[in-house]
Amino acid sequence: MEELIEKAARDLVKSDYAIALTGAGVSTESGIPDFRGPSGIWTRNPEAERKAYQTYYKFLANPKKYWEERLSTPSLLGDLAKMKPNPSHYALAELEKIGIIKCVITQNIDNLHQKAGSRNVIEYHGNAFKLRCLNCGGRFNSEEFDLEKLRIEGNLPPICPICGGILKSDVVHFMEPIPKDVVKQSLEEVSKCDLMLICGTSAVVYPFAELPRIAKRRIIRKEDKLVSVIIIEVNAEPTPLTEEGISDYLIQGKTGQILPKIVEEVKNLKNKI
Structure with a gap:
């Protein structure tokens, strides 16, 4: 070596x-955790991988429901904000x-x-700490939006301040270009x-x-x-x-x-x- x-x-x-x-x-x-290693997320939980293939289509079909699930479901990767x-x-x-x-x-x-x-x-x-507009391509730090407040008030999904398009997580999901x-x-x-x-x-x-x-x-x-x-x-x-x-x-x-x-x-x- x-x-x-x-x-x-x-x-x-x-x-x-x-x-x-x-x-x-x-x-x-x-x-x-990684995804495809011996102890990877998809290796240990194939069902989670199957569901991950549906995420992008969920967003396209119902952005509000996509965001509600995203904000209420723990990340498979853990709390990334605490990682060093x-x-x-x-x-x-x-x-x-x-x-x-x-x-x-x-x-x-x-x-x-x-x-x-x-x-x-x-x-x-993509970046887990950013949001992206699929219309104009603009990216924004997630801290710029009070997502929890939007959820409580029923105002999801967040809206692009540049063009008025719908924002999704900047993370590129399976099947998403x-x-x-x-x-x-x-x-x-x-x-x-x-x-x-x-x-x-x-x-x-x-x-x-x-x-x-x-x-x-x-x-x-x-x-x-x-x-x-x-x-x-x-x-x-x-x-x-x-x-x-x-x-x-x-x-x-x-x-x-x-x-x-x-x-x-x-x-x-x-x-x-």
């Missing part, structure tokens, strides 16, 4: 535009701070990358990267899982040579990306243990330059 950590650090230091893709495995060490970043988040924020990582594209909705200090974060599946601005920004980052660091994702949820495949198809010129984008996985278990040869190599283990070691090695290398 140490050799692979050193290799990852060398590849990162040599990169011109490295980005990170992160999934639920990055936040498990903060106490937030772990060494994985801080390591990626540090890699951005020292100019290595240019962007984090995350499946996570927990806001922990921002809490750890990452600035350029694309939230592919990824917002167009998020798709555009993500593809722009993938089109610029020469290295992709994939951390804590099972790589089975599309279209997010397509991003590494898009990167792998790109041929770029480096040092007068035509090469493919370097793709590094840091995951607890092999994924389809490993098995299909999309990733160049896998560093297997907990992201909270491996990423800080990569940061330390990157700093050592940069000090020698």
Whole structure:
């Protein structure tokens, strides 16, 4: 493993535009369960996953009922407001701070990358602390709305202050299209990267899982040579990306243990330059 950590650090230091893709495995060490791991939410409760596939359609059919259920049902992820970043988040924020990582594209909705200090974060599946208008695309911090008061007064759903459209949670539900601005920004980052660091994702949820495949198809010129984008996985278990040869190599283990070691090695290398 140490050799692979050193290799990852060398590849990162040599990169011109490295980005990170992160999934639920990055936040498990903060106490937030993942979905498809051995103890994941969907693994333990397939019925909950089945119901989750109906959520977006419930919103479209009856926004008021959607909001009433959302405000009265505990989150499957726990109280995200109380969760704190772990060494994985801080390591990626540090890699951005020292100019290595240019962007984090995350499946996570927990806001922990921002809490750890990452600035350029694309939230592919939305943010649990924001609301989004499906009409104009505007996003708002949930604190801007007294949702409980709206519920008591029978005034749900909340209304967009910009266009008067109906607001839903910014979280992207199953069967809901990824917002167009998020798709555009993500593809722009993938089109610029020469290295992709994939951390804590099972790589089975599309279209997010397509991003590494898009990167792998790109041929770029480096040092007068035509090469493919370097793709590094840091995951607890092999994924389809490993098995299909999309990733160049896998560093297997907990992201909270491996990423800080990569940061330390990157700093050592940069000090020698």
